[in-house]
Amino acid sequence: MELYELTIHELLDLIKKRETTPSEITESVLKRVGQVEDRVKAFVTITEEEARERAKHIDEDVNNEGNIKSLMGIPMALKDNMCTKGIRTTCSSKILYNFKPPYNATVVEKLNDAGTVLIGKTNLDEFAMGSSTENSAFHTTRNPWDLKRVPGGSSGGSAAAVAADEVIFALGSDTGGSIRQPASLCGVVGMKPTYGFVSRYGLIAFASSLDQIGPFTKDVTDCAIVMNAICGHDPMDSTSANVDVPDFTKSLVADVKGMKIGVPKEYFIEGIQPEVKDAVMKAAELFEEMGANVEDISLPHTDYGLSVYYIIAPAEASSNLARYDGIQYGFRAEEYDDLIDLYKKTRSEGFGPEVKRRIMLGTYALSSGYYDAYYLKAQKVRTLVKQDFDNAFEKCDIIICPTSPTTAFEIGAKTDDPLAMYLSDVFTIPVNLAGIPGISIPCGFSNGLPIGLQIIGKPFDEATIIKAAYTFEQATDYHKQKPNL
Amino acid sequence: MKISKKDVEHVANLARLHLDEQEKENYTKQLNSILEYMEKLNLLDTEDVPPTSHVIPLKNVFREDKVRDSLSNEEVLANAPDAEDGYFKVPKIIE
Numbered sequence A: 001m002e003l004y005e006l007t008i009h010e011l012l013d014l015i016k017k018r019e020t021t022p023s024e025i026t027e028s029v030l031k032r033v034g035q036v037e038d039r040v041k042a043f044v045t046i047t048e049e050e051a052r053e054r055a056k057h058i059d060e061d062v063n064n065e066g067n068i069k070s071l072m073g074i075p076m077a078l079k080d081n082m083c084t085k086g087i088r089t090t091c092s093s094k095i096l097y098n099f100k101p102p103y104n105a106t107v108v109e110k111l112n113d114a115g116t117v118l119i120g121k122t123n124l125d126e127f128a129m130g131s132s133t134e135n136s137a138f139h140t141t142r143n144p145w146d147l148k149r150v151p152g153g154s155s156g157g158s159a160a161a162v163a164a165d166e167v168i169f170a171l172g173s174d175t176g177g178s179i180r181q182p183a184s185l186c187g188v189v190g191m192k193p194t195y196g197f198v199s200r201y202g203l204i205a206f207a208s209s210l211d212q213i214g215p216f217t218k219d220v221t222d223c224a225i226v227m228n229a230i231c232g233h234d235p236m237d238s239t240s241a242n243v244d245v246p247d248f249t250k251s252l253v254a255d256v257k258g259m260k261i262g263v264p265k266e267y268f269i270e271g272i273q274p275e276v277k278d279a280v281m282k283a284a285e286l287f288e289e290m291g292a293n294v295e296d297i298s299l300p301h302t303d304y305g306l307s308v309y310y311i312i313a314p315a316e317a318s319s320n321l322a323r324y325d326g327i328q329y330g331f332r333a334e335e336y337d338d339l340i341d342l343y344k345k346t347r348s349e350g351f352g353p354e355v356k357r358r359i360m361l362g363t364y365a366l367s368s369g370y371y372d373a374y375y376l377k378a379q380k381v382r383t384l385v386k387q388d389f390d391n392a393f394e395k396c397d398i399i400i401c402p403t404s405p406t407t408a409f410e411i412g413a414k415t416d417d418p419l420a421m422y423l424s425d426v427f428t429i430p431v432n433l434a435g436i437p438g439i440s441i442p443c444g445f446s447n448g449l450p451i452g453l454q455i456i457g458k459p460f461d462e463a464t465i466i467k468a469a470y471t472f473e474q475a476t477d478y479h480k481q482k483p484n485l
Numbered sequence B: 001m002k003i004s005k006k007d008v009e010h011v012a013n014l015a016r017l018h019l020d021e022q023e024k025e026n027y028t029k030q031l032n033s034i035l036e037y038m039e040k041l042n043l044l045d046t047e048d049v050p051p052t053s054h055v056i057p058l059k060n061v062f063r064e065d066k067v068r069d070s071l072s073n074e075e076v077l078a079n080a081p082d083a084e085d086g087y088f089k090v091p092k093i094i095e
Helices: A008-016 A022-040 A048-065 A106-114 A156-163 A180-186 A220-230 A274-289 A302-323 A339-350 A353-366 A371-395 A418-425 A429-434 A462-475 B005-014 B021-043 B073-077
Strands: A043-046 A075-079 A117-122 A169-173 A189-192 A213-217 A260-264 A293-297 A398-402 A438-446 A449-457
Touching: A008 A022, A008 A220, A022 A043, A022 A048, A022 A075, A022 A117, A043 A156, A048 A117, A075 A106, A075 A156, A106 A220, A117 A156, A156 A169, A156 A180, A156 A213, A169 A220, A180 A189, A180 A438, A180 A449, A189 A220, A189 A462, A213 A220, A220 A438, A220 A462, A260 A274, A260 A371, A274 A293, A274 A398, A274 A438, A274 A449, A274 A462, A293 A371, A302 A353, A302 A371, A302 A418, A302 A429, A302 B021, A353 A371, A353 B005, A353 B021, A371 A398, A371 A429, A371 B021, A398 A462, A418 B021, A438 A462, A449 A462, B005 B021
Parallel strands: A075 A117, A075 A169, A260 A293, A260 A398
Antiparallel strands: A043 A117, A169 A213, A189 A213, A189 A438, A398 A449, A438 A449
């Protein structure tokens, strides 16, 4: 057994017993990166030297203080849309190819305080727009379970890095499924917390009313540990919720007796892969055997979620991405006539096709004469989607459904058809629209490819999700399977 | 067709994007097919439904107006494509 194969809680136990050191763990992880990264391509930037130095520093802290912090000496990766002071932060876009932020995102500060070691910044679909990492300006990340397939997206680099044991955990961001969908396709645990639970300060904005940071981990216990470290109110983010953060590790109890679980019929539509449906149905049966009350429910506006999302998210993105003009930071076109031409050439050369497509869509939806027909209409239907969940949660404690309609698809399979690509997020988007929390955990395999179970909860009730996920995990061993790399 | 090539050119100008002919063709086709898919929203009567702009109740968030540390001029300009004498440098705007 190599150190890089272990979980956070297993490594912390070893550090506490003085059976290993942060430096040994970091060396083990860097060795693994050296073995597999040229095939997986999870990273945009690898901070090898910084990681070694940081680990040595933490070795001393462990010796001096004897007081082990919650993530002391744990190697991790960050999606490359979270600002890291002095370390290149690109959003996998040409327009930020050389951007070195002058400050750290709040989550980065929090992880630093908890004692983590940064291994690198992971690949994403440019500006988090996509479901496969194929929209990265640099390269496509490969699914560790089958290198011909996508890892999902947009946080595909973070998901693949954890699945390939290149880091012990990673952070991603989720606007329409960008944590849960790649977690599902790569067979790891990925959680999108309630909107406002984790500070967005220093997360480069895509769609501000939907974006949320969350963890990728190897099991549910690690998920609870990382959630403890990253949640909480931040005065630097005006949309940060001022609520108490419970100790999520207290929810690591295998017990779902009497828990009311809803299974929404709208999530078992035509076009869903039969093995995915079967695996989720089996999960529902298992919950029932373990004492939960499973019942069918309806979320009648599910089918409208995708349309709502692809108006609201591009509208917010077109506004957020107006800042990339070649003046203050990032790429600037070399040839231009005047200032307006500088803007246009910089943006046209700096953004990739999907980002331009969404800027166009969003600008159109917000433009004079179309605002009511598209943007206002979408905001109203967003209310209906949210009400569906409010109504469902009057009857049940959690909802379970597939995370993604299919297992990982082949690289190139959907790049020519934007709508087909958008449909891979059809089960994750409604959760973002409602602002509620969701997790994806491994619940089966089809032809050697992982299947994800999504568990959705009430706002700020991640504790119940974690309890249900932990109970399922204790009764199964899907999370212990590793890809053969 | 909901969007013509002319609309695409107008929107591209609003978004400060320069599109070549091929891109104009592609975006006209793709935006039309995406907007067609979104037509289904019109099946819903939303006359009396309030819009949701944010999922959590948001009020203005105020803080004390205290002087705090900020980035140095050097740090602010470190990422600039072009800078001179402590300023961002842009092409001449007024003739």
